[in-house]
Amino acid sequence: MKRFFQKLGPGLLFAGAAIGVSHLVQSTRAGADFGFGLIWALLLIHLVKYPFFQYGPRYASATGESLLEGYQKLGNGVLALYGLITFLTMFTIQAAVTIVTAGIATSLFGDFISVKIWTIVILSICFILLNIGKYRFLDVMMKIIIITLTFTTLVATVMAINTSNDPLTFTQILPKGSLEITFLIAFMGWMPAPLDVSVWHSLWTTEKQKISVEKRNPKTALLDFNIGYLGTIILGVSFVALGALIMYPTGNSFSNSAGTFSVQLIEMYTQSLGQWAYVIIGIAAFTTMFSTTLTTLDASPRSMHKTTELLFKKTFERGYLIWSLILISGTLSIYFFFLSDMGTLIKTATVLSFLTAPFYAVVNYILISSKHTPTAWHPSKLMHLMSCFGIVFLIGFSVWYLTLL
Helix, strand or coil, X not given: CHHHHHHCCHHHHHHHHHCCHHHHHHHXXXXXXXXXXXXXXXXXXXXXXXXXXXXXXXHHHHHCCCHHHHHHHHCHHHHHHHHHHHHHHHHHHHHHHHHHHHHHHHHHHCCCCCHHHHHHHHHXXXXXXXXXXXXXXXXXXXXXXXXXXXXXXXXXXXXHHHHCCCCCCCCCCCCCHHHHHHHHHHHHHCCCCCCCHHHHHHHHHHHHHHHCCCCCCHHHHHHHHHHHHHHXXXXXXXXXXXXXXXXXXXXXXXXXXXXXXHHHHHHHHHHHHCCCHHXXXXXXXXXXXXXXXXXXXXXXXXXXXXXXXXXXXXCCCCHHHHHHHHHXXXXXXXXXXXXXXXXXXXXXXXXXXXXXXXXHHHHHHHHHCCCCCCHHHCCCHHHHHHHHHHHHHHHHHHHHHHHHC
């Protein structure tokens, strides 16, 4: 069992990055506003995105390279476009996940420190942990967080089912009107995560190979990924269920303020489940968002550092540190001077992620099917079909959304 857990790593980092705003905020809100009516969207988008996420660890373990080296083999223009997209979106994404984490910290540890101060504190803690412990620390830390998160969330879900007096209805709903459709796009944009996380996963896979005693083969990497991916599905359904069972019957809606949202979230659960649940829900919520803040603060600088090294064909020894400081500075600037409203930040970040998803889908599919990937690890016929369906779906949905603006 110990040996099995040692082999796990990048898949759990993927789960840690994925299970955050998409689950705690968007999934709970989906349950609160639509009951179980959007379960179809949650399951469908997991199916649509699965091949493109899977191609990250598949390519990395088969070649020993991250997707970024693969993008460069397709042309420097592809890699440069990735770098541009990442640079334009990473600050908003980091701000969105950090503000939610700060809001929950305020509710859990007391409001004697404001959300803004908590934002600075959390980013500072993550920065110190990542630059002292590097990947090995992240690997161990995420295993602890994911186990804690899974246990507390499942306990809360079981208790909510047992205490609910309302009949369960699973009628599926297709949102209507621009506001509901925008929420649907935002919900699917980060469910289970933005597609650029496939690049992060490939980077973590190559890092895992550096510290592993045994060489990680593609089968091990894919098992690790599938465990993490299954976890995002189970917890996504759990958070929808919590919103549907506890909040949907009340008719209440969430605030767009991070502090108020967090109070609503925790108090709603404790009112229905009992005061005993405060600690469980609080720990589940905080670990969810802290894991996302930690992994995004690691992954964006790691990917930008690698991208600049490949494009300029130079080694930047302090590149990771510099990009980390750039990301923190940009994140705080957005929060303090431009957007401090949690709802607007999340909507902006999630919609941007959905609209950029076709780029990652197409490029990942071309790369994994090309001569740059060993033939033995090319996609199966089923994966080819899933990939083509996913690309058509993501492009079609993006065009549909843009026509509604």
